[in-house]
Amino acid sequence: MAGLVIILAVFWSLCILSIALLRWNEVRYRKKGLPPGTMGWPVFGETTEFLKQGPGFMKNQRSRFGSFFKSHILGCPTIVSMDPELNRYILVNEAKGLVPGYPQSMLDILGKCNIAAVHGSAHKHMRGALLALISPTMIKDQLLPKIDDFMRSHLSDWNNKIVDIQEKTKEMAFLSSLRQIASKEASSISQSFMPEFFKLVLGTLSLPINLPNTNYHRGFQARQHITSLLRKLVEERRASGENQEDMLGFLVGEENKYKLSDEEMIDLIITILYSGYETVSTTSMMAVKYLHDHPKVLEELRKEHMAIRDRKKPEDPIHYNDYKSMRFTRAVIYETSRLATIVNGVLRKTTRDMEINAFTSKIKELYKSSSCTFKQS
Ligand code: HEM
Numbered sequence: 001m002a003g004l005v006i007i008l009a010v011f012w013s014l015c016i017l018s019i020a021l022l023r024w025n026e027v028r029y030r031k032k033g034l035p036p037g038t039m040g041w042p043v044f045g046e047t048t049e050f051l052k053q054g055p056g057f058m059k060n061q062r063s064r065f066g067s068f069f070k071s072h073i074l075g076c077p078t079i080v081s082m083d084p085e086l087n088r089y090i091l092v093n094e095a096k097g098l099v100p101g102y103p104q105s106m107l108d109i110l111g112k113c114n115i116a117a118v119h120g121s122a123h124k125h126m127r128g129a130l131l132a133l134i135s136p137t138m139i140k141d142q143l144l145p146k147i148d149d150f151m152r153s154h155l156s157d158w159n160n161k162i163v164d165i166q167e168k169t170k171e172m173a174f175l176s177s178l179r180q181i182a183s184k185e186a187s188s189i190s191q192s193f194m195p196e197f198f199k200l201v202l203g204t205l206s207l208p209i210n211l212p213n214t215n216y217h218r219g220f221q222a223r224q225h226i227t228s229l230l231r232k233l234v235e236e237r238r239a240s241g242e243n244q245e246d247m248l249g250f251l252v253g254e255e256n257k258y259k260l261s262d263e264e265m266i267d268l269i270i271t272i273l274y275s276g277y278e279t280v281s282t283t284s285m286m287a288v289k290y291l292h293d294h295p296k297v298l299e300e301l302r303k304e305h306m307a308i309r310d311r312k313k314p315e316d317p318i319h320y321n322d323y324k325s326m327r328f329t330r331a332v333i334y335e336t337s338r339l340a341t342i343v344n345g346v347l348r349k350t351t352r353d354m355e356i357n358a359f360t361s362k363i364k365e366l367y368k369s370s371s372c373t374f375k376q377s
Helices: 002-028 047-053 055-065 084-091 104-110 120-133 136-155 165-181 186-204 215-240 247-252 262-293 295-310 320-324 327-340
Strands: 068-073 076-081 098-100 346-350 365-368 373-376
Touching: 047 055, 047 068, 055 068, 076 084, 084 346, 104 186, 104 215, 104 262, 120 247, 120 262, 136 165, 136 320, 165 186, 165 247, 165 262, 186 215, 186 262, 215 247, 215 262, 247 262, 262 295, 262 327, 295 327
Parallel strands: none
Antiparallel strands: 068 076, 076 373, 098 346, 346 365, 365 373
């Protein structure tokens, strides 16, 4: 009997403590001028619900509070906008102080020189360095032939097998990017690199709490492994003096007008791997699903590809002109991107206090996206 009383007492104390904490956190952010919404738990906010439910979390909050509401996600007090007109305003007004504002975990793990962490002239420089790697000439002469070659080997042993498309598209996105970055070394480093990279990705979508066994801690450790591996690659490339035709070769090469320090180079490579991973793998996976669901579209796509193949020998590569001529394929890619909505939100912060949508609170940071806008207050 005494045991039951103790259990009940502990249970009720925990309930009261939880209610008090939740209430305290709401009151803390009930400043004049902030939009309606809930702030969840101290420190954790509503991160768990946000990560578990994804777009469903935003839709649910919108049905309760309207298209402009406050929350607390990924370690930041945040304001979410799901208002298309306001989102447009936020997207085109970087000059007014609405700059990219990614969560702390992402900035820590992707590095302080990554493109999402830098603004103004530093952003321009990093962006220029990235665009030089994916210029039309680079796509034509380097990227496309490597993708073609990689995809042939990636698809070569699927016959008469049950494959997990999600797993295969993830491998594809990571391994094809790695081959673009370091063609010669990719096959020898991929096995040790890939698990570390997956930990890094998870870490960027976690609360920035550096305790053992947290995703953030594992992600941060993975970043250290990846950084030392990449540093070694850069040093070996410089020492060899060879002119390799891949992204790393271009970055360390003399003809590259965007000179980067080793640290910037490493953060840029991590950014390329990271940005092209979830986006490309999920889009490709959804393309397979949509083609499966629409056999007539698949038939038409096959016709377009077979017409190109018929003009070539089996071992002949795909050329840039072949790719340009794929009108139907391009329509399938656009429609897949439209339907799959891979990027559900983008993040912005404000560099000064601002009045947005008639709310006059002291907003220091802001997140925005294609469908939602988030602000950190
Ligand atoms: C289906 C594929 C992709 C989708 C849907 C996608 C979507 C997006 C979106 C919505 C943004 C804007 C983010 C913002 O404004 O905060 C963005 C930016 C960016 N993406 Fe992608 N992306 C894709 C593929 C890639 C790939 C393959 C790369 C690798 C090079 C990449 C690299 C980047 C970079 C570096 C930025 C930041 C640009 C800047 O700050 O100037 N993306 N992407």
